[in-house]
Amino acid sequence: MGIFIVLNLSLLLMSLVVYNPFVFVPLLSLFPKTAAKLLYKVDWGGYTDFWQKFYAPLVGVLPLSWKKKIMLSGGIEKISPKEQCNFILDVYTGSNDDQNAQPIHFIKKISPEAVDLLWNYYQPDDCEYWDLREKIVKAGQRLTDKQFKSLLYWKHSTLAKEYISHNYLNDQVMKYLLETNNEDEFFYCVKLYGLSKNMLSVISNDPRLMQMYQETCQTA
Numbered sequence: 001m002g003i004f005i006v007l008n009l010s011l012l013l014m015s016l017v018v019y020n021p022f023v024f025v026p027l028l029s030l031f032p033k034t035a036a037k038l039l040y041k042v043d044w045g046g047y048t049d050f051w052q053k054f055y056a057p058l059v060g061v062l063p064l065s066w067k068k069k070i071m072l073s074g075g076i077e078k079i080s081p082k083e084q085c086n087f088i089l090d091v092y093t094g095s096n097d098d099q100n101a102q103p104i105h106f107i108k109k110i111s112p113e114a115v116d117l118l119w120n121y122y123q124p125d126d127c128e129y130w131d132l133r134e135k136i137v138k139a140g141q142r143l144t145d146k147q148f149k150s151l152l153y154w155k156h157s158t159l160a161k162e163y164i165s166h167n168y169l170n171d172q173v174m175k176y177l178l179e180t181n182n183e184d185e186f187f188y189c190v191k192l193y194g195l196s197k198n199m200l201s202v203i204s205n206d207p208r209l210m211q212m213y214q215e216t217c218q219t220a
Contacts, residue, residue: 019051028058032066036073052078064090068106076106081113088118092132103132107139115141134159140166145173152182160185168193175202178209187216194220 018024018038028035039055042048056079059070068091076084088110092103107118115136122129137143137151137159148169151160160182169177169189174196177186190213195203203209 019054024055025058028055028062028070029066032062032069033073036070036075039070040074040078071106071109076109077111081111081117084110084114085117085121088114089121092135103135104139107136107141110141112142116144116147119143119147130154130156130159137163142167145170145176148173149176152177152180152185157182157185161188164189164192171196171198174199178202183209183212187212190216191220 018027024035024038027038039048039052059067059075060083062070067087071087076087079087088103088106091106107115110118118136119133122132133151143163148160148163151157151163164185174186174189177183177189195213200213203213
């Protein structure tokens with residue numbers, strides 16, 4: 001009972017001293033990193049969930065320079081996939097420095113659902129299409145089989161290899177590489193990760209592929 005009272009008093013004190021809008025709003029404006037840690041790094045279950053939702057509208061309208069500090073301090077994991085996507089697009093369309101470097105830091109933290117939204121945001125004929133997808137790959141995010149296959153469909157071999165360097169391909173995708181004559185990417189993956197027994201049986205009846213496999217193993 002005593003612990004329960006102490007806990008409730010502690011939460012009441014936090015509400016008055018820290019999360020009180022008269023205190024927290026100036027703190028958010030002057031020290032966004034500190035405020036973000038108090039809002040997103042402290043985990044007291046429903047209590048902190050309440051304050052995250054309470055201040056979400058305010059965070060949403062803050063200047064981008066402040067919002068970036070908040071998102072890097074843990075905020076980006078707490079917002080919805082759609083909000084994550086919109087935030088990345090805000091950063092991506094910012095200054096040249098933002099476009100070249102910062103989105104990758106944020107993309108590393110977003111959910112698979114947000115990655116999917118970003119991947120499909122632009123149409124193939126938009127000039128920004130592959131710039132953003134390249135950042136997704138360089139951030140080390142896991143792609144769906146369909147997304148990876150699109151790298152090959154649009155002839156982005158270098159980007160496909162960049163992805164393979166961070167991610168092992170499953171047998172279905174490996175078979176697809178052979179079926180579409182993307183042997184370079186196939187053996188690049190073999191060199192990095194080896195070949196499953198199932199895939200070894202697939203190429204065992206093809207002398208040319210077996211020779212390439214053996215040569216790859218020798219140089220791995």
